[in-house]
Amino acid sequence: MKEFRNVNSKDAREYDLALLILEEPIGAKLGTLGLPTSQKNLTGITVTITGYPSYNFKIHQMYTDKKQVLSDDGMFLDYQVDTLEGSSGSTVYDASHRVVGVHTLGDGANQINSAVKLNERNLSFIYSVLKGYSLEGWKKINGSWYHYRQHDKQTGWQEINDIWYYLDSSGKMLTDWQKVNGKWYYFGSSGSMATGWKYVRGKWYYLDNKNGDMKTGWYQDASTWYYLDPSNGDMKIGWTKVNGKWYYLNSNGAMVTGSQTIDGKVYNFASSGEWI
DSSP, X not given: OOEEXXXXXXXXXXXXXXXXXXXXXXXXXXXXXXXXXXXXXXTTOEEEEEEOXXXXXXXXXXXXXXXXXXXXXXXXXXXXXXXXXXXXXXXXXXXTSBEEEEEEEOOTTTOEEEEEEOOHHHHHHHHHXXXXXXOOEEEEETTEEEEEETTEEOOEEEEETTEEEXXXXXXXXXXXXXXXXXXXXXXXXXXXXXXXXXXXXXXXXXXXXXXXXXXXXXXXXXXXXXXXXXXXXXXXXXXXXXXXXXXXXXXXXXBOOEEEEETTEEEEEOTTXXXX
8 A cells, every 4th residue: 555545634523535545456457437527416326336245244255236325415325235234445336337435334234334425525535636636715616606625615604814705505605795694794796795884886885894794774983873774774865754753864974963054945953863
């Protein structure tokens, strides 16, 4: 054996994936097997499993069997076949001769077996060993951006180089307005979360300086009050009625007080801004 590599030496999970790199081939070459070209749920497909029959285990009696995948949880493939209990590391491949998993666990009592699935994370590890390529950092796939750490696709809120991003459940980086846990946020074309005043499609909005969530209602910036639409958050200007009282917000959105001339007429406003 030339080299042994584990998918993640810090991962304590029982059924981890590893590659053995050999100095030279072992045995006769009977054909070749490929790797998956897409990630999909494999429940219901027929796979070929290699292993040893549990009822009469002998080295020369290794066999292959075709079975249907009963379940696919993204990490393991389950099927029903009678093989020796324990780990074998032999290949599980589909009708196109692509390896979809590594035969792992046999259960002599229930005759249910599992394979570690060659999911995106495990494939990334394999390619990093074979080709020096690794899914790490930002990757653009089919026009969308994804972020990886140690071969794992990230989801949800991610702080990367002091910038916040939001990645949906599939890992896709989101842009524009997005509602997350009941609050609205704005993400630029680069995916970065906006904060402070933001001009979007002809309207001004205020996004919390720290958390980025869109503010609504009355908002005080320094000594100036602004009114942000309670439904969509856009800054209001001109005459605005709030809770039965009239206010005037100038062209910059600032609430006015005192005596003001508006469209040639004089109006008086209280220190709290309502027209009196």
